[in-house]
Amino acid sequence: MQIQLAEFLRDRADGEEAATIVQKCVHCGFCTATCPTYQLTGDELDGPRGRIYLMKQVMEGAEVSASTRSHLDRCLSCRNCESTCPSGVAYGRLVDIGRAVVDQRLDAQGIKRPIRERAIRWMLREGLSRPRLFGPAMRVGQAVRTLLPASLRSKVPPRRGPGRWPATAHPRTMILLDGCAQPAMSPNINAATARVLDRLGIRMLRAGSAACCGAIRHHMSDHLGALAQLRRNVDAWWPMVEAGAEAIVINASGCGVMVKEYGHLLRADPVYAGKAARISAMARDLSELMPEHGDRLVSMLPPATAGGGRQAPPRVAYHPPCTLQHGQRIRGKVEALLGALGVEVALCADSHLCCGSAGTYSMLQPELANRLRDQKLANLHACAPQTIVSANIGCLAHLQGGTDTPVRHWIELVDQLLHAAHTGDTP
CATH class of the missing domain: 1.10.1060.10 (Alpha-helical ferredoxin)
Incomplete structure (x- = not known):
């Protein structure tokens, strides 16, 4: 063309x-x-x-x-x-x-969006990407959740604690991207990631000054604001990179796509181009990292036998986020790892199609987003799962808003299996 x-x-x-x-x-x-x-x-x-x-x-x-x-x-x-x-x-x-x-x-040309639309976009851009604003707002929403209208209540998950964060020091270190919305909406995901990697002898480091990956602003056409967030994250992580951190671990696939593009987006910046390229090269989605340790994880679980051994894990339906399968081109790894750990995993029909979350899309285009969610859930429910698992906080929250079936990050399931194997009970 x-x-x-x-x-x-x-x-x-x-x-x-x-x-x-x-x-x-x-x-x-x-x-x-x-x-x-x-x-x-x-x-x-x-x-x-x-x-x-x-x-x-x-x-x-x-x-x-x-x-x-x-x-x-x-x-x-x-x-x-x-x-x-x-x-x-x-x-x-x-x-x-x-x-x-x-x-x-x-x-x-003076053709602006309607004022209500501009206000919503401003709140999403400024609120979601700032954990210090979004966290307190989410806690207030959770406190009055039962009083909220159904359309808003579906966006506010019940409050859950993060569980234990491991304190063991290990020679091997990796950096964890905390994210902006995830710590407030589902803090156990980051903690579960840290616990699983702790069992593998890897310590998760966090940079307090790093926050939103920049995707929210970038996809809402605030490219300059997004670049500022990229530079801030590079600055926050760089001392850890120089100190020997092996990778930047990302458990929200939407953030993973963005961080892997830092090198491209900052390619013309004479100060940050080289550092950004290094950051992108170090970025690894959790689904890339964990299969490398699959054999060790399997060895931590008791053998599944007909007469005893570990308790059968739940049957799960796995929803691969678009940002994982199309954005990062990572396919099949989560299902294979969970299967090796004894989990019965099903992929639903049309698993390649979007659930309708798409970052801020579910709030800006709710009619289309909910139609896509309902189609996705119908296919997931057809697999008769006890639990639905995915790999991106946006998908988790969007899907959970339309079903009573538990929707969790797959690393939480791995953490649960390891905890049960170690203690004999559930976390």
């Missing part, structure tokens, strides 16, 4: 990158078959190919309308289309650039 950049985008790095991506598209339409929003609406402009046409027109200088912005807003950024595309179109990067360009052009 040919593109001639308009004057306002020429000699801009984001314009050149967008043009390179657009030129790879052969408009074959394979992407529409796996695009969740196209499957729901049937509108070509709500699929990747149609959105690429819209972005191309804007970047060539065509007049932009609020309708263009709406079609881009309805994109989940799930990147399923990237897994399907035979031409290697980096659609995720393109839509991030395209959204920012469309917002800039509409703002210049």
Whole structure:
């Protein structure tokens, strides 16, 4: 697909990158078959190919309308289309650039979003990405949870304690990304990660000044604000990197995608380019790290025998987040590890499709998000699971809001198995 950049985008790095991506598209339409929003609406402009046409027109200088912005807003950024595309179109990067360009052009024309929409987006951007604001707000919500309307109550999980954080010092160290929303919504995930790795002789380090990975601001077109968060995290982690930390461990797959792009996003920064590239190279999703220790984990569990041994773990349905299977291209590892540990794992029908969480999407596009969630849950429930497990806090919270079946991070299940093997009871 040919593109001639308009004057306002020429000699801009984001314009050149967008043009390179657009030129790879052969408009074959394979992407529409796996695009969740196209499957729901049937509108070509709500699929990747149609959105690429819209972005191309804007970047060539065509007049932009609020309708263009709406079609881009309805994109989940799930990147399923990237897994399907035979031409290697980096659609995720393109839509991030395209959204920012469309917002800039509409703002210049005085076409602003409705004030309610602007207020919600501001609260999400400023609140979710700041743990010191989000944490107290979540605690208040949890305290009055029973009084909240159902639509809001589904976004506020019941309060749970984090459990024990291991204090043992080990020669091997890794850095854990705490995240912004996860510590308040489900603090046990980070603690469970630390406990499991502690059993493997690895100490988890945390940097108090590191927080949001930057994804929330970046995907909401606040690219400058996101870059500031990236630099802050690099600065927070760098002393630990220099002291010998082996990796940056990330247990929220949405954050993992973002941290692995630090090197690309800061490539033009003369101060941070090298450090950011090193950080991205060190970033490892938990599902990449844990299989390397699979044999040791299996050895920590008693043998499962007909006459005794360990208690049968629950049957689980696994939902692989889009940010893991399409963003990071990590597939099959969680299921294989859990299976080796004796867990009966099922993948539901259409497991490649998005659950509708998609970061802030479930709050900005609730109608589409809930339809996708309900479809996903119907398929998950068809597996008759006792527990649903996933690998991203957004998916966990979104799915739990629509079901009474427990929804947990898979590392919590591993932690539970190891704890039961060690103590003979449940944690």
